[in-house]
Amino acid sequence: MEIIFEKKIVDKIKADAFLFLCYEDKKLFTEELKLIEKLLKCKISKTGLEDFEGKEKQTVLIYTGENRIILSGLGLKKDLTLEKVRKATARGVKKTRSLKIRKIAIEILQDQTLEGVQIEDIARAETISSLLALYSFDKYFTKKDSKDSKGIKEIMLFSQYHSLEKYSKEIERGIYTGCIIGESTNFARDLGNEPSNIIYPVSLANLVSKRQKERNYSVEILDKQKLTKLKMGGVLEVARGSSREPRFLILKYNGGAKNEKPIVIVGKGVTFDSGGISIKPSAGMALMKVDMGGGAAVIGVFEAISQLKLKQNVIGLIPCVENMPSGNSFKPGDVITAYNGMTIEVDNTDAEGRLILADALSYASKYSPKYVIDMATLTGASIVAIGSVASIIMGNDQDLVNKLIAAGEQTYDRVWQLPLWDEYDRMINSEIADVKNTGQSRQAGTIMGGMFLKRFIGNYPWAHIDIAATAMRDSESDYDPKNATGSGVRLVTQFLMNECKK
DSSP, X not given: OEEEEEOSOGGGOOOSEEEEEEESSHHHHHHHHHHHHHHHTOOOOHHHHTTOOSOTTOEEEEEETTEEEEEEEEEOGGGOOHHHHHHHHHHHHHTTTTSOOXXXXXXOOOOOOSTTOOHHHHHHHHHHHHHHHTOOOOTTOSSOOTTOGGGOOEEEEEOSOGGGGGGHHHHHHHHHHHXXXXXXXXXXXXXXXXXXXXXXXXXXXXXXXXXXGGTTOEEEXXXXXXXXXXXXHHHHHHXXXXXXXXXXXXXXXXXXXXXXXXXXEEEOEEEEEOOTTSOXXXXXXXXXXXXXXXXXXXXXXHHHHHXXXXXXXXXXXXXXXXXXXXXXXXXXXXXXXOTTSOEEEOSOTTOOHHHHHHHHHHHGGGGOOSEEEEEEOOOTHHHHHHTTSSEEEEESOHHHHHHHHHHHHHHXXXXXXXXXXXXXXXGGOOSSSSEESSOSSSTTHHHHHHHHHHTTOOSSOEEEEEOTTTSEESSOOSSOOSEEOOTTHHHHHHHHHHHHTO
């Protein structure tokens, strides 16, 4: 899909539909309607407006002669945020789903009242939200709907005001960055939505290996033989029950100076999680193909940063397994040895993600990293804790955690911090090994996951992001679809962009 900045005045633009963002404030709303009528040489009737008043979540489609006009509400101007711009844009764009539209023109909101927000940020926000809102995963349908939203081939951002022409470079940069981040997020969504008979450890490794040729990053793949030699007990034990061999992906992007410490991003890559011997209930198990959401997010981040050409050295580590029950599966009560030599008592085979992450986080030490960030669909308890509006973050370095919280606020791919207090640590002690993979009770389930991972952290600043609540949805929101969302891609990409600005 092509997204451009159209410098022509609106009455010279040829599009199948025009999208305008409107305030609820009566005076501003009236002025906006008059300007639209003047520029498009049309008359908008009260009947055509229906009950539209510019309120949040309101959208309306109006037919005026040759033009189709979509109005999307922002709410009151005093309450405006960049996220409201994203959501209003997304709702307006989604209004085209039932229409045969190939080209849509979207007004760039010109607003100087948002503190710290530039016109580039608004252009990026509208671009990203448009791409995310138009996403669909329909490759396995044999019959396509001719009115599908994928019919849109071009999006034009335009301004009603000539004054924005002087900001052409900033707007075009915002569109360029937004396209890359939006498409990278959608790529991560695709990976999460693929069925597990298509995406499994070996096929995912092969896909990323081919993908690197189109992007400016490299991939090293550790197979079962190499993992055995490295004594990665967590990965090998979890993979035992499946006929699919494990893989360990090492992605490398060298955009910084040679002597610059890399930032390591770790992603849980469980391509299907049945729970193993501690098997999950059948209801909802099909969605466990998205249990590699952390790994998909890491790949999405590499897609983004390699195209953005960030001046940063970044390493990606993705341990990939299937967790399946069989006569060869690891079992509750087993003791396994992780990469760093620590022994783990297996209390529950459905707490497998932390076992493979233990190997990856230990392995990260070899890079002498500046930071280590892991993303994982680790605990269902995180959904109980704060619902699906944010991911949960924990870590051993408050400065790093604060930076990720700030990046989350910028992108609205948000995180909320939980503590890793010493009192929790004793709850994962084992009577027969160094540590147990679950807590002693049902208390603080998400924190128990973080405390377990903390045991395997080397001498580096680390943050753990539990994306279990946000990596998939059971219904669509303004710009997130049902099922895989690509959670974490925008968050970590923004964090890396912020680090490059220092």
